[in-house]
Amino acid sequence: MKKIKAAFPSFVTSLNMVCGVCASVLAMQGETRLAVVLIILAAVFDFCDGFVARLLHSVSEFGKQMDSLSDLISFGVAPSVIMYEFAVSNELFSHYVALFVLLIAVFSGLRLAKFNIDPEQTTEFKGLPTPASALFVISVCYYCKTSDSVLAQALTSQVAVITVVAFVCIMMVVNLRLFSMKIKTLKIKAIIWQLILVASLIAFVCLFGVLGLAFTIILYVILSIIRNIINRDNKDNNVKTQNFASPHKPPES
Numbered sequence: 001m002k003k004i005k006a007a008f009p010s011f012v013t014s015l016n017m018v019c020g021v022c023a024s025v026l027a028m029q030g031e032t033r034l035a036v037v038l039i040i041l042a043a044v045f046d047f048c049d050g051f052v053a054r055l056l057h058s059v060s061e062f063g064k065q066m067d068s069l070s071d072l073i074s075f076g077v078a079p080s081v082i083m084y085e086f087a088v089s090n091e092l093f094s095h096y097v098a099l100f101v102l103l104i105a106v107f108s109g110l111r112l113a114k115f116n117i118d119p120e121q122t123t124e125f126k127g128l129p130t131p132a133s134a135l136f137v138i139s140v141c142y143y144c145k146t147s148d149s150v151l152a153q154a155l156t157s158q159v160a161v162i163t164v165v166a167f168v169c170i171m172m173v174v175n176l177r178l179f180s181m182k183i184k185t186l187k188i189k190a191i192i193w194q195l196i197l198v199a200s201l202i203a204f205v206c207l208f209g210v211l212g213l214a215f216t217i218i219l220y221v222i223l224s225i226i227r228n229i230i231n232r233d234n235k236d237n238n239v240k241t242q243n244f245a246s247p248h249k250p251p252e253s
Contacts, residue, residue, distance in 0.1 A: 009053035013066045016045035020074025027081040030089065032145050035082055036138045036210070042074035043131045068112045075134035076108025083165065086141045092158050101165050104137065111172040125178040128171035132217050139213035140164055146210075171221065178224040193227055 019042035027035040049067060053059045080102045087098040108130045115121050140160075144152045154160065179193050188195070200219050204212030 009049050009058050009063050010066055012045055012049040012052055013063065013070050016042045016049065016067075016074055017070035019045065020070065020078045023074065023078040024081045027078065027085050030085060032082060032085065032141060035078065036142045039074060039078055039082075039134055039138050042070075042078075043135065046071060046074070046131055064116065068116055071130050072105070072109055072112055075130035076105040076112075079134040079137040080105040082141050083137055083161065086144065087161050090144075090156050092156070092161055101161065103169050104133070104165060107169040107172045108133065114173065123182075124180050127174050127176060128168065128178065128217075128221070130172065132220065133168040133172055135213045136168055136217040137164060139210045143209065143211040143214075151211075176221070176224065177228055178220065179227055193223055197223060 019038040023035040023038035023042070026038070046067070049063070053063055083101040083104065084098050087093045087101060088095055092098070093100075111127055111130055111133075114127070115125075118126065120126070140155055144156045181194055181197070197216065197220055201212065201216045204215045204219075206212070208215060
């Protein structure tokens with residue numbers, strides 16, 4: 001029973017990996033819609049495996065490495081394949097030129113490696129998490145595949161593809177602090193940023209459908225920047241207050 005308890009979080013992580021592998025295969029066959037659903041499902045499993053591990057007190061180094069390998073497939077390789085198929089099927093690039101979109105998988109690997117060796121990323125992130133970058137990519141591709149709106153036509157372009165790839169690649173490795181969605185308390189003040197993001201996600205999805213995921217990711221970055229500025233100002237004010245309350249003793253004459 002103890003061994004089953006210890007292995008269960010890794011089993012959930014394996015489901016994440018299975019979804020990523022299946023999504024990659026389906027994307028190569030042009031089944032974008034089903035591939036997108038599987039990546040979203042992989043994101044659910046990715047959230048659940050950590051929650052289950054903490055709940056069962058089964059957090060381990062093996063699970064950590066397994067989680068990163070699964071994330072690389074589900075949120076690095078699979079979105080790259082979806083973007084590649086999107087670019088080629090719409091004749092935006094040739095088969096060989098379109099290979100540059102695989103940089104998403106490369107930068108996902110860099111992001112995950114950086115995360116694994118950085119002890120400061122336990123309560124917040126440095127750079128955009130791979131699940132968020134994957135959701136951004138697949139939401140744009142899915143929207144363009146299923147809509148004939150003016151916006152969809154504008155996004156189905158070489159400039160848009162290059163912009164999306166550049167945005168997620170840069171954001172994954174940039175040294176920008178982003179708040180985590182892990183909720184450790186129910187105090188409103190402590191989770192206000194998470195609540196704003198969740199409320200915005202619901203509103204964006206209701207208004208724009210799947211493309212609302214992309215708008216939510218952009219808002220996530222903006223909210224994190226605002227939060228960093230507020231925290232920095234509060235920290236500076238606290239330092240000034242402390243210095244004013246405890247001035248240095250003047251030298252003796």
